[in-house]
Amino acid sequence: MTDYNLSRLNFLIVDDNRHMRALVKSILHALGVKSVLEAGDGADAFKELRHFPADVIVCDWNMSPLDGLDFVRMVRTGSDSPNPFVPIIMLTGHTEMNRVMEARDSGVHEFLAKPISAKKLYSRIRSIIENPRPFVRAGMYFGPDRRRKNNPNYNGAERRKSEDASAGGGGGGGGGGSAGELSQDEINALLNG
């Protein structure tokens, strides 16, 4: 594991559940993060972004009136977006494959399945640090390149997302374990397509 010092990073937590915000904030502080700002919904968060130079956003999916996906799309494609490139970690209990793909297609960098742990959150932050991705504007999509792995030595067939998901393997925590839901490992495999 590479040790990174996160003390200079600014985090924005967007969640309508104050208990969840408190949990994420406590974990970030324990990881050495000093600057954490909270917002209770997507609209508030968008306002905060005008004066808060967030380096990473940890955003819940289920919020109202503006949900997590709406917020991500606003950040990515809004004409008045203060920071369309900011890395976003989508934090949610939705771990069904179609939901994961929906989040990916809205422009999130990482997907973190609840219930969360310090190790899982840090692994997503580390992934953002170690894998800076170019942005792509393609049709209606604007966001981080959805094909993150670029292996120049790969000569095999192009696997598609459904294959990736089924090949993702079990274990690794996350997910509620119901049929059709993915573990965190499977989600990572899917997003690494």
Added chain:
Amino acid sequence: MSDQQKPAASSQIIRPPQTLQSKVEKGGPGAVDLDALARAEEVIASLADDYLKWVRDDFVRLEAAFAKMKAGEGSDKENLEALFQISHDMKGQGGSFGYDLMTAIGDHLCRLLETLDKAGPREQGMIRVHIDAMRVVITKELKGDGGNEGRQLLMGLSLVGEKAK
């Protein structure tokens, strides 16, 4: 219009500024090592008492939403959505604090609510048993998978979920 005049159909690649990477240092004092991660997990564990208070608050909200539905106030769609939002929160938090059974029951309730498009007496009965199962976890402070009691609860809820399909 010639092909050259058409708007570009191909994607445009943009290299964003690496502001985040420039602010992160490797190693040194304050870097996240295994000890820091262990400390962070300890911080979560220390919030377990707070969690019990949080989940009781959520449970009160869940009961209130159920009572509203039972009283016929508001539309079924609104009431089912309100119950989903609360149970989804409860599902998302339990496991972080060692209450995996709460997460599992919350998951069952969310799956059930997703299949329902009305909230008559039969559906209310199905939802009720999930709420009662959550009450058992809270009052008995059942951590982990809840042992035999937890397995029996989940087995019962699975049967209820099957009936809803």
